[in-house]
Amino acid sequence: MKYRGSPNFSHQQADKVGVLITNLGTPDAPTKAALKPYLKEFLSDPRVVEFPRLLWALILNGIILRFRPKRSAAAYQSVWTDRGSPLMYHTEDQAQALQQTLSKRWGDNIVVDFAMRYGQPAVADAIERMLQQGVRKLLVVPLYPQYSASTTASTFDALAKDFTQRRWLPELRFVAHYHDFPAFINAAKQRIENHWAEHGRADKLIFSYHGIPLRYLKNGDPYHCECHKTSRLIAEQLGLKGDEYLTTFQSRFGREEWLRPYTDETLKSLPNNGVKSVQVFCPGFSADCLETIEEIGEENREYFLQSGGKDYQYISALNAEPEHIDALTQLIEQHLQGWNVSADDAAQRQQHIDALKAQQDKVTEQ
Numbered sequence: 001m002k003y004r005g006s007p008n009f010s011h012q013q014a015d016k017v018g019v020l021i022t023n024l025g026t027p028d029a030p031t032k033a034a035l036k037p038y039l040k041e042f043l044s045d046p047r048v049v050e051f052p053r054l055l056w057a058l059i060l061n062g063i064i065l066r067f068r069p070k071r072s073a074a075a076y077q078s079v080w081t082d083r084g085s086p087l088m089y090h091t092e093d094q095a096q097a098l099q100q101t102l103s104k105r106w107g108d109n110i111v112v113d114f115a116m117r118y119g120q121p122a123v124a125d126a127i128e129r130m131l132q133q134g135v136r137k138l139l140v141v142p143l144y145p146q147y148s149a150s151t152t153a154s155t156f157d158a159l160a161k162d163f164t165q166r167r168w169l170p171e172l173r174f175v176a177h178y179h180d181f182p183a184f185i186n187a188a189k190q191r192i193e194n195h196w197a198e199h200g201r202a203d204k205l206i207f208s209y210h211g212i213p214l215r216y217l218k219n220g221d222p223y224h225c226e227c228h229k230t231s232r233l234i235a236e237q238l239g240l241k242g243d244e245y246l247t248t249f250q251s252r253f254g255r256e257e258w259l260r261p262y263t264d265e266t267l268k269s270l271p272n273n274g275v276k277s278v279q280v281f282c283p284g285f286s287a288d289c290l291e292t293i294e295e296i297g298e299e300n301r302e303y304f305l306q307s308g309g310k311d312y313q314y315i316s317a318l319n320a321e322p323e324h325i326d327a328l329t330q331l332i333e334q335h336l337q338g339w340n341v342s343a344d345d346a347a348q349r350q351q352h353i354d355a356l357k358a359q360q361d362k363v364t365e366q
């Protein structure tokens with residue numbers, strides 16, 4: 001059969017609304033063996049590496065997948081916890097907290113689940129689980145506040161690929177970005193103010209975002225502009241002047257030029273320019289992960305201190321903090337408008353089916 005259906009579908013089942021939050025994905029374990037398939041899937045995605053396919057396959061398999069898994073495994077070991085990868089357990093906590101807040105208003109009619117673009121839990125499996133539970137209206141929320149083809153569009157690709165193989169598609173809504181959503185900006189503001197209340201302020205606040213190749217910006221990716229807008233809006237809410245904060249880009253990969261200024265180079269140069277204390281916040285990461293805990297929390301701290309900096313503080317991501325869950329709940333509710341499903345839908349469909357059946361019976365009797 002070409003298209004997967006839902007043959008066990010119960011006609012009495014109430015229609016449900018599904019909310020699927022997604023993030024990038026993470027290896028199953030902090031080992032070379034687990035890193036290899038994870039990196040292979042991730043870096044084979046043409047949305048991530050826009051390069052001639054054949055040439056890239058040679059570089060990826062011949063060079064990168066030979067050396068990088070070991071190096072990355074060591075980095076992952078330094079952030080791994082009893083609950084596994086931070087990205088995984090924060091996303092799990094976010095889904096659970098959202099189920100609670102949304103159920104208060106929607107009761108049993110709403111199902112929240114989470115998936116990862118690469119690795120497990122896979123997007124296709126989450127969709128299957130949700131459809132099995134009666135989800136007929138699906139809202140997908142990639143937890144990337146700023147749109148980028150390499151992340152947001154790639155998530156859409158995964159959904160689309162699954163849908164090409166299904167018979168009965170749900171109604172679909174997709175959050176492409178929320179870089180300027182007031183409740184999100186407010187959550188970031190609160191996170192930073194909470195940090196200030198405990199630790200005081202630094203000479204500069206650095207907003208560090210994951211980079212992308214400069215070429216993608218030149219080809220029309222709005223990511224760079226959305227990052228700058230997020231920074232500006234958070235800074236405005238905090239009452240910061242233009243020279244009190246900076247926007248930088250981290251996590252370069254490969255040899256070509258990426259978005260500038262680079263976070264590491266900036267932190268190395270700041271002490272020479274009289275900036276002795278910094279606080280770094282990453283508004284593009286909805287959960288702490290390798291790139292924030294290890295790269296920003298550890299590696300870049302060393303760069304700053306070795307270059308003459310005196311005080312370096314990393315402000316953790318929004319994770320499953322109440323103000324983040326509140327912001328995401330508002331975002332989700334905005335995108336769910338008009339989708340008030342109830343048991344009535346199922347009852348109505350059953351009536352329709354009964355009527356059809358009665359008609360059919362009449363035909364066979366004749």
Ligand SMILES: C=CC1=C(C)c2cc3[nH]c(cc4nc(cc5[nH]c(cc1n2)c(C)c5CCC(=O)O)C(CCC(=O)O)=C4C)c(C)c3C=C
Nearest residue numbers: 024025026048072087148150151210212253284289290291
């Ligand atoms: C938040 C937005 C992200 C964008 C934009 C993004 C683009 C991007 N990333 C790579 C290469 C790598 N990224 C890696 C890890 C990683 N990236 C993001 C987010 C974005 N990436 C997250 C949340 C993580 C951490 C995942 C975790 O398990 O904690 C890695 C793997 C780590 C490593 O081996 O160093 C790579 C590789 C490219 C090439 C790219 C845009 C083109």
Ligand SMILES: [Fe+2]
Nearest residue numbers: 024210251291
């Ligand atoms: Fe990345």
Ligand SMILES: [Fe+2]
Nearest residue numbers: 224225226228
């Ligand atoms: Fe821009």
